Each structure stands twice: as C-alpha cells, then as structure tokens.
Amino acid sequence: MNTFKRKLNSDSNLNAVRIMAIGLVIIALASCGSPQQAQVAPPAPSLPVAEVQTGTQTTYQEYPASIEGTVNVEVRPQVSGTLDKVFVDEGAYVSAGQPIFKINELPYRSALNNALASLHAAEAAQGNAQIEVDKLTPLVENKVVSDYQLKTAKASYKVATANIESAKANVSTAQINLGYTLIKAPVSGYIGRLERKQGSLVGPQDLAALTELSDVHEVHVYFALGEKDFVAFKEQYPGETIKDKLKKLPFVSLLLADGTEYVKHGKIDIVDGQFDKTTGAITVRATFSNPQGLLRSGNTGKIRLSLEHKDALIVPESATVDMQDKVFVFTVGDSSKVKKQAINIIGKNGDNYLVKDGVKAGDQIVLSGIDKLQEGMVIHPEKQSAEKVAAVVAKN
Template sequence: MKCICIGLAACVLIAACSGEQAPPEPQPVPVQTVTITNQAIPNVIELPGRVEPVRQAEVRARVTGIVQKRLYTEGSNVAEGQPLFRIDPRELRASYAQTQAALDRARATLRNARAVVDRYKPLVAENAISGQEYDAALAASREAEANVAQIRAQLESASLQLNYTTVRAPIAGRAGRAEITEGALVSQAEGTLMTRIEQTAPVYVNFAQAASEVLAIRRAISAGKIALDANDRVEVRLTFTDGSEYPIPGYINFLAFSVDEETGTVGLRAEFPNPTGLLLPGEFVRAKLFVGEVQQGIVVPQRAVTLSEQGGSVFVIDAKGLVAARKVTLGSLVDSNWIVETGLKPGDVVIVSNLQKLRPGMPVKRVAGTAGTRKPVTSKPAQPAGAR
C-alpha cells in the first residue's frame, strides 16, 4: 500500500512539472519589404469631368415651308455643305421668278430713261429744249438706276431663300437624329431645330477645381515644391465609369481666369484625340491631372496596401522587429504605386508579401525577393500603342 502511494505522488509531481513548461515561441514569418525614401513623384489631381465635342452646330430652318425629304442617314458622318433636308421650294421659286420679271421691267425702264437723256443732251446745248426738261430726264434716269439696284438686291435675297430650301450641314461631323419628319412645317421666324452635328475627333473634357486648390498649386510651383516639365504642359489621363482607362493621354488647353461665383471653382479643359470614337459627348469620366512633380514624395507598392471602409493601411516592421499596422492617407494610384500623403516617413520598412498571414505583434524575418522591389514612379509614363 505504501508503494502505491509513493507511485501516485511521483506521477502527480511529474504532471505538475510538465505543466510549468512555456509554450514554444512562434516562428518568424518570412516577408519581403521596401524601405520608404523620398523621391520625385507626379503631382496628381483627380477630378470628375464631362466629354464635349470640339464643335457643335444646330441645324435650323432658314425658310418657312414643308419638309419634303430627309437626305442623310441619322448618326452618320456628314461633310460640310452636304444636303441634309429638302424643303418644298415651289413657293419660293415662284417668288424668285416674279422678282426676276420685275428686274427685267426695271432694266427696260432704265434703258428708255438713258435714251431720253442721250437725246436731250445735244438739244439743251442748242437751246432747243429747256434746261428744266433735261434735268427732269436726268432725274428719271437716276431713279430708274436706283430701282434696278433695289430689285437686283431683292432678287439676290430671293435666290438665297430658294437655296435655303436645301438644308446643308454647316460643319463636318456626326449628324444626330432628325428632330422633324417629312411633311412637317418648319418656320424661319421660330428657327425650327432640324438636327444637330457634332465634331468628336478630337474631343474636349471639361472639369472644375476648387479655387483654393488652384491657388495652393500656384504657390507650390512658385516655391519650387512642384516642378513643371520643360513645356509647362499638364498631362491628363481618363478613367471610364467601369474602371477601364482611356489609352491616349490629353493635355490641358484652357484655364479660366475667373472663379465661378456660385461654385467657387475654376474651369479647366483638356483636349483628347478620339480616332476611334470611344469618347462620347456627354459621357462622365474621371480625370487625372499630372501637374508637374512633387520633389519630396512618398509611394508604396499597390500590393502593400490594404483597403477598407476606414481607408488604407499597411504593415510595417517596428523597432523590435514585430509587425505593426499603420493607417495611411492615400493619393492617386500611379504606375502600380500608391502615392502616400500621410502615415509614412522616410526610413519606415513596409511589408509587401504574406499580408494574409500577418497580425500586429507577430515576429517576421526579412527576405530578399523581386516582389518587394519598388518601381520608380514616373511623371510621364510611356504612352500606349496608338497614342499621339
């Protein structure tokens, strides 16, 4: 019995000793990193914009009449001067003929009046007729000349009116749908809208920026914090509503010199080539304006950033070699790198791999690898094929 008690006590002692052993330390997770440094980065401003045609013309009726026929295909490209509609010309043709007849009659009267003057001229020198008679004949001749000139002008006006019965394209471009149909009455007085023509190669994109931001950029340029390119051009790149990018960059070609009193913004406009017609007038787009370079900027690779409803965050390695979460304020995404406005400073070590395995406070081990290589950000990336 004594032996059994001693055995039980030994077992309890062994169990107690085994329970006091510390758990094994977690193995460091191998990670790839980048060390934050200041570098010249593009100064990117993102703004919403709308696509507009470079030229737009409203085709309106210039005579009153009944539309006989539409002469173009809706939505097709038309040339300048191409016939679009035909308005019934019969009434204006009759008016033209009537004015032509009046001009012929006035010319006959003028010829007769000049003949009288020619006959009276030698007679008045011989005192065969009075000077009063000669003056009256001369006045009648001049009146006939004025009458001819007046009717000639009326005939030119009638000719224009007759030509306006064929409605032509005032500019080249894409013609929209017809606003009237055959048989409709159009009015010169009301200027009945018949269709619209838009030129969409190239196109304009209009957007607006807060006046305070424009002032801040100008001050930064004056202070040397932002450096423009040699040509002082501002490149613009577009993103569609589905997230895809327009492959051809454009450039700012207009900056308003006044502030909109209602919105407090300054208007800007960029011009974009549109050889394939991908940009449609009225379309909403997001524009990235590359306004020079910020000399002391910070970027991190896109894969290092975790996005959530609260914003962006990254994992960094603290002084103890442990993982720490860091919230960052992000700017624009350029060349697969996020521009960081706040949250990081030069010397911070940012983790770019195995992010799913990491938790704050975990030990990590830095390893070499191309995944952590930070690609330099360029202010003027290479243009895609087809860019001009």
C-alpha cells in the first residue's frame, strides 16, 4: 500500500514537471512565432514647388541727399553805415531788383556833393586855362611875347583837363557808394535769416552776411557714390562716356525726409570730376523743378535710382534661407530629393529676389516649409501655378 502511494506521488510530480515544461515550450514557441513590430518611416512631406521664372524687373537704390537752390546768394553790404530800414521779413519771397535793406545815405550824399563841387572847380580852372591859351596865341604869332608863356598856358590847360577827369571819377565813385546804401535783391528767391536788425552798424568786413537769398524755382540735389557704386553705375547704364550715360539715364525720384516721394522727377546732369580723398566718394547732382517752392535749401532726403533688369531670374524671398552670409534655396531633383543651392542676388523688387546665378530658368524650387528641410530629403512636390506662387509670397 505504501509502495503504491509513493509511486502515485512520484507520477504526480513528474506530470507537473511535464506540464510546466510544455508551458514554457509553448510560451517560447509563441514568442518566436509572433512577428516583430517593424518601425514605419514617416511619409514624405507635401510642399509647394514652382519653376524659377524670368522677366523684366526694376530695382531701386537709395542714397542720402542734400538739397540746395540753384542760386544761393549771401547778401552783404558794400559800404559801411547804420542800417536804417529793413523792407522784408524772414522767409519772404522777393523778386530780383526789389529793395531789401537801406543804409543811412547822408554821409554818402555829402561825399557826392563834395565830388560834384570839385568837378565844377576843375571845369572852371580848365576854362581859365583855355582863356589864357586863347590870349597868348595871337601874341606869340605876332612875336609880341615869347612862346614860353604860351607853352606854360597850354600845360596848365592839360592839368585842368586831367583834374576834370579825376573829379568825374570821384563823382562816379560817390554815386556808386550812394547807390550801395540801397541794397536790392540780386536774384529772385526766398529770404533767409535776418542776421542784423534795424539800427545795427554794418560794413563790408562783417563776418556774417545780412541774410541769404535762395533761388529755388529749381533745386539741385546732391548725393554721393562710393567707388564700388560708381563702377556699377558706369557699367549698368548705356553710353561710352559719362556725358553719354547722363543723356540716357532715366529720371530719378526724390524721397523727402518723411519718406514720401516728391511729386516731380529729376534728371542727373553732373558728376563731379574727382573723388573726395577723405570720404572716398564722388558727388553726383540731380536737378528738380520746384515751381511751388515746396523744396528749400537745406532740406534733406534720398535719391532713388532705378535700374531695369531684362530676363532676370526671379526667386521669391520666402523661398530662401540665409546662412553664413549666403542665401540658399532648395531645388527639387530626381526622385523628388531636395538640394540646398546657394544663389547670387543682384537686387530685390518687392518680395522677389533677382538672381544672377545659382539656379536657372525652369529649375524647381521649394516655396515654403524650407526651415525643416535637410540636404537629400525626399518630399512630395506640389507644383504651383504663377497665381498660387504669388499667393504664397503674399502669405509669407
């Protein structure tokens, strides 16, 4: 009986071990038989692409400028004296020849009267000398007196005649000085600051002028070109010489200090003969009509030069990325792989870059989403029409 029990327990333990072994085998087989979960690659991003277009574009360059009237005159006294009257106010418009100042004339009128008196005395002396010559001439001819007395009389007549000429010159000088007491506008224009007021003592040696008079019916706008800009200026515009280029230059615009554009266009008419050794720049002048007097001497602004580019490669600015002082685009090549390509920019018009090289007409470039792209990455290109390209540019 005991032997039977021991055998039964032994068989039970053996069965339990067998069951556990079979379970482990089943688990192992199940683990080996189940396929491993493979990693799924993310789908290629869909990005808008478009062909590089060409067209005629106009770019603009702006240069700081100063404005001056065609004539800027310092009004100074030619004679000394007390300023009796000021006929104009600051900022007033005057016509050429209009009186603007009056210096006390009494000393100069007195000098004129003295000069006239000296002239009359000289004329009287000439008359007496002529009488003496007339008296002695027949006496010498009849040999009543020697010709020595006649020669002396004729010499006295010549001295009297010379004294008349000197007296006339003094009269003329006195008249000129008297005329200088009334100071008139040398040109038509606007009066500047009145540095001296009525009652002031003025003279030709004064450091400060009485005022400045500016003729601004036309204005000259001066700006400077550096050496590189000047070389580009000569290369970009047609003509063999600077004179020829000036004739063919397009009109230029003037931007005022508040950023608004002056209503009239100007013409570049003069390029300075040499560069400034201090600044390394050359001065250029443009002339603008100013019939309403809106521009005054001393104004500042900016000259805007336009340049037309024919068959220029056009790339939207939003399709570019700046990196290490260079500008790149992503071109789409075979198998829809993107490639980062540097481009050489020659100008900008609105939201478009004008490109010299780096891409060519017809190349496919990515328009947006380029901040997440990497070299060799595959995308799903969505070709855009010209209208959609414009919309993408506007959106960005």
